[in-house]
Amino acid sequence: MGNLISFSSTMLYTAFILYLIATFFFGFTIRDKHTSTSKGSKGVAAKIGISLTIAGFIAQLTYFITRWIASGHAPVSNLFEFMTFFGMTIVLAFIFIYFIYKLTVLGLFALPVALIIIAYASMFPTEVSPLVPSLQSHWLYIHVTTVSLGQGILAISFVTGVIYLIKHIDQSQLNWRNFSLEAVLYSLVLFIGFVVITTTFNTMDYSASFEYKNGSKTYTTEYNLPALAGPNEGILLTEGVMEPWFETPAWMHGADAGKKFNTLVWSFITGTIIYGLVLLILRKRIGAAIQPLLKNVKLDLLDEITYRAVAIGFPVFTLGGLIFAAIWAQEAWGRFWGWDPKEVWALITWFFYAAFLHLRLSRGWHGEKSAWLAVGGFAIIMFNLIAVNLILAGLHSYA
């Protein structure tokens, strides 16, 4: 068993590396002066890029299957497993869309998004965990995999939306639009900040325990990052480690609020430093630095793919996120809909993309506005995947 699990982890690691290398090859393809989908050496680079991506996908699929065999249940039952699977569906959706449109610049942006998500996921507990009775249903896999696939396809609209905005928005002087775009890019860097800081202190085996009260009960919690924000009215138990600088405010409730808040503060600090360094190196906004690379990309094609990805992803998401979810809830709890936060956010996502599709029916919502909407939709998806689990936590026990 142990062997299979470690083989499985190696495959995930392999996939990660392959995606990373593939990204560089896709990077080559856009440095061409003439065209972004051309032949010649750039065409070779694109071929290598997509081949590596497919190889990475197969490696990740191997991870998924072997972990399934080892644990006896589909590995979509905790945050780590679920998020890595989401990374995988983004790659799958990318491969699919790539073969329709042959647009190499997609790889340069879609793969990093998948990489960030997989790296982010790996910061959470990766042990194989047992399934509580409510999750022991085939509908769990059917539901989770379908939603995730839908979200992966919708994520492609985010990718093309961002490329559209970077290319289209005037960067000659700071304005509201390029500021907002920069904020989107900055928030991606925050995820990298989280990964970097967590990895750093994990390799140092940092640990500090606190005792704190929540309601009438006393809990202990283990911090793996030095406590900038200690638990509210917490007492540091470990000796010889840093005292917290301040306390987590009392209105932040929920399980382990202090630890999560501390992690958030660290991610912001680290992410901001990384962002600052990047600015120093580039000497301009990230958006402004990337813009010239996109010279050969056609805006109307990007807009078309944004819309197409939503058109393809919406039915899949509806099926997985609402219909299969309802069937499972009916089997497990005897009620197919219960307004728990996870369900409500799936509904919000659905409403949002329905609004997107209806807006596309009228003139004036194509182009930049669509691109912004695609970014907004992805923000909602990420909110549902991360914030709802960590903050609003409903019945869905990924935590």
Add this chain to the structure above:
Amino acid sequence: MKNIKCDCGHVNPEGTVLCESCGKPIEGNQHIDGNDNKRLLNMRYDGTARRSQTYNKSIVDKIWSFFSSVKVGVWLIVIALVASAVGTIFPQEQYIPIDAVSRDPAVYYQDAYGILGQIYYQLGFHNLFSSWWFLILIALIGVSLVICSLDRFVPLYKALKKQKPQRHHSFLSRQRLFSETEEVTEEEKQKVINSLKAQRYKINEENGHVLAEKGRFSRWGPYVNHIGLIIILLAALLRSTPLFYTNEYLWVREGEQKVIPGTKSEYFIENKGFILDLYDENDDRFKAALEKQGTMVPSNFQTNAIVYKQSEDVVTGAEAQLEKVTEDEIRMNHPLEFEGYKIYQSGYQLNEVNQMTFTIQEIENEDGEPLAEFTIDVTDPKAEYELDNGFKVEINEFFPDFYLDSTGPKTETQFPRNPTFIFKLYPPNSDESETSFVGDVISAAEALGINTEAVELNPMGEVLGQFATNLDATGENEYKISIQDMDFHRVSGLSIRKDHSLPFFGVGALIFMIGVVQGMYWQHRRVWIRPTEKGLMLAAHTNKNWFGIKKEIENSIENTNIKMVDDQQELDE
């Protein structure tokens, strides 16, 4: 009705934007679809007359126009979206955690979230999804859907049915994809037509004018999916009637047989045994995770149950005759089904108290023989117990599920989960009573580090009794009442559901899915060819996926002189 006659001779109904027959823009109506000042024609409804855009006089017209506007529809959807998000800021009432200080919403929101929580509660957001205004909002979306679909479906249907291959040149040149080639041979033209045919276009030719069309059925996708949505909304309406939906909850102790609520006392259920299985902490696969979590993780809860039905041929007055209907294991994700009902494993209580035995001793002589002993059936306590040696015990107060808050002792529920008593003890031949406070075994157990939710207390009844609270309120008592032994049992929490609305939801969902797939995964593509003196005009339209149609046109004009269509799209910005 003012009809409009086009140059081509066709008579169009009032409000038509593009002639139904030849597609020529009708002067004076171009504002309706926003075609004025634009090079391209709005093709969404093929320029047909729609009621909402045509009549705007009576109240009915105004309401109709209002609800058939996509803008209004989108606004309604966006408002519902924002409202839903608001509903997740704090937990809804049914999700107030069990271990909250108080589950009374009036207390909970303020206590847990301060002033914001208080406001949230007072605005009624703790029950947002069943509030009247949320329901009205959903109903408005439904109305909008119906009107919107009707407004467009009929005219669109007519327009697509009536199409003629021959179209006005201004109709072609104002399509997004258009080209004009000066010189084209008949052979080349035939090649294009054949190639389109090979790509599964249906060809309609008339006097050299060609209309090649495919995927028209995908235009009906939105209407199909909207019908699905309406069925779902109607199903939700049905579900709010007891005829279609019952939802009851029942606690059954092990060995107990109870009437199933919501079945008009027709059915009974017997709990033959409740099983709680935990994951083995030595299981190789989960060892690491279990160690990290530090708590026990259940792998299964299950009730072995038998369902009985009262037989029909009961002689009135005689004992009810029970007939076995079914026997099954009720587990999470595995409900028991019988005759339209489903029973779900919804909860359990490991340590509900059954019986408690108390002893009375002199405080002076604590280690001596007890003077009297009595047993209370906690599920049905008597008011008074007459004991040996002339003692009498009166139950002054009884808290089945005891807890203490700032205002004093309370009971959480009426189930004997933590029974606690205030006794009045009358010694032999005395009218004066002593007051004793005895119970709260659960706190005693937790103080010992026992997790009472995961561990069965039954074998420990005698030991735990010694640690139970035992208070002498006045400090003047001569006698002490203490717990000698207690007997726990396991109780299973079952939900009983009957839901005849499910098939309606299922059908609605299925139709919705068919509709979206039909509308999203296929596209309605049309190519027009209009002969000119020596050459031809080529124009094309699709409702989505322009990339796809361009590829098909490219294929069809391969090896001919015909010019590839220009994409005249205007990205409005």
